[in-house]
Amino acid sequence: MQKMHKIVLISPTATRPGFISKFFRFPPLNLALLAALAPDNDYTIIDENIDTVEYDSEKIQKADIIGLTVMTAQAPRAYELADRMREMGKTVIMGGIHVSALPEEALEHCDAVVVGEAEGIWPKLLEDCEGGKLQKIYKNKELPDLSDLPVPRRNLLKRKNYLGFNTLHVSRGCPFNCFFCAVSRFFGARYRFRPVKEVIKEIETMIEADKISFWRKAIAKLWDKAPVDPFAFLDDNIFGQKEYARELFEALAPLRIFWGGQASVNVATPENEDLLKLAAKSGCRFLFIGFESIDQSSLTGIGKKVNKPEMYAQAVKLLHKYGITVLGAFVFGFDGEDETVFKRTVDFAKLIKLDLAQFAILTPLPGTRLMEKLREEKRILDENWSRYSFRTAVFEPSGMSPEELTRGKEWAWQEFYSWSSILRRLPPLTNLPRLLVYAISNIAYRLFRRPG
Ligand code: SF4
CATH class of the missing domain: 3.80.30.20 (tm_1862 like domain)
Known part of the structure; x- marks a missing residue:
């Protein structure tokens, strides 16, 4: 049976967190969808525009995998978080539009990069995390079909933090x-x-x-x-x-x-x-x-x-x-x-x-x-x-x-x-x-x- 991973998914902050974010930001739906692609794992989602990443929190201490979604302006912060998490012994995975364009840059800070969309890849990647089979780059051969997508796990997001x-x-x-x-x-x-x-x-x-x-x-x-x-x-x-x-x-x-x-x-x-x-x-x-x-x-x-x-x-x-x-x-x-x-x-x-x-x-x-x-x-x-x-x-x-x-x-x-x-x-x-x-x-x- 496949191991149940403890996974923390993070959307790093690119700008100013706090009250303004409540008005102008949407929740990181991509992370809730990612969690739904391989639901038999223990997930936490942290949106840094709203929450802070506490390295000594129980969730992060116990996590074996950290996933980061990266847009270009978020990249420096994502790399900073990734470096620190790897020092703590975590396996760090990155995805998103920036690292899909520059996977080699991202690989200086993480263990694997999902290039493009994650459907069909995420469960396989988690399987590979066991037994040292993790590859550097995961990429779909074809653009995924959008039928039968699972419903994003919105219950992992903090509803009250977003208008x-x-x-x-x-x-x-x-x-x-x-x-x-x-x-x-x-x-x-x-x-x-x-x-x-x-x-x-x-x-x-x-x-x-x-x-x-x-x-x-x-x-x-x-x-x-x-x-x-x-x-x-x-x-x-x-x-x-x-x-x-x-x-x-x-x-x-x-x-x-x-x-x-x-x-x-x-x-x-x-x-x-x-x-x-x-x-x-x-x-x-x-x-x-x-x-x-x-x-x-x-x-x-x-x-x-x-x-x-x-x-x-x-x-x-x-x-x-x-x-x-x-x-x-x-x-x-x-x-x-x-x-x-x-x-x-x-x-x-x-x-x-x-x-x-x-x-x-x-x-x-x-x-x-x-x-x-x-x-x-x-x-x-x-x-x-x-x-x-x-x-x-x-x-x-x-x-x-x-x-x-x-x-x-x-x-x-x-x-x-x-x-x-x-x-x-x-x-x-x-x-x-x-x-x-x-x-x-x-x-x-x-x-x-x-x-x-
Ligand atoms: S490529 Fe499409 S999504 Fe991008 S700016 Fe042009 S119309 Fe908009």
Whole structure:
């Protein structure tokens, strides 16, 4: 019989832990899913954005395996934790997008790396941990099929620490392969979907497990919604394949939930209005859209073919028509941009009445074509991964200095969340639910999401 391992899975911190994390972070669902892939083991999950890693705690002292999930900005901290855990005699395994791109770097700090997705690999890896058969690299030959995935073990996560606890995925992969993004390389350049039936079953188990407060129950009743916290689909584009989206939204409608997700801007066009209507009917109240840039030349440069700046205003208007709050994400630092880009972008975001916006600095993540290009051109200024958090310039921009780029991005945050901007973008006072979401989220961004 296979040994039952004591496993501590850690999501290391990349930024500032504490109260802010509660507003802006989702729980590490990938770790809860990993635990479900080989459930006959004793798991503890530590999200360092919320909790601290206590080396002398009983859980860590008794653990034989430590698993770390690593995004680029988390890498230095992950390596620090890994080095210490190995000194303590633990077997350390790493996975995630950063170490999948740079497994050799990670192997200086850990015993094995899972490259890509862990389905089909994790149970075998745990088996190999016995008897010294552990290999250095584990990688699936094919991208895993997403049917019959187990339900993530959300009971290992501390629900009370997250405002947005009810998260799930329905798909992986992206066909667009944008120049600056690692998603297509990591998850494949085509969409893979979970069967809708299985997604609905998972949501039903989550509704059952959600014990919300008396007040939130009362609010749900007022809106004739199920007594459950809102759901967030973490997929890169919940509308990626229209037939699937239609099937999903039709199946979601009877559950009477609220949900949010990510989408490409090209979904919000008059031709897709029936799909948007269906999304709204199924409970969609929030969409995150990667606008990236208001300049066509920048979008062409990064290969984001689905975005056309002339679509943006109409897209936001159409989403508002169906009561959907829009968070638009913009990136600064593309080749050809000069210092006028900050004001032009913020003015535009105000003009089209974006409910919320995020402003990031173009960041060349390992494994992307952007990183290869900037390396070739010798424009990378800094390889300290902790600075790869989209907040500071780590490369030489073409049309301004790195300091001007960082300062401009900070100005954009401040200006967009100034009181005058918040008032100017206010939704119609007659739409009370949207108004409430707008006010709370803008104030939360203004108070807690400091630039820098
Ligand atoms: S930026 Fe979005 S559309 Fe482009 S490859 Fe990444 S996930 Fe796909």
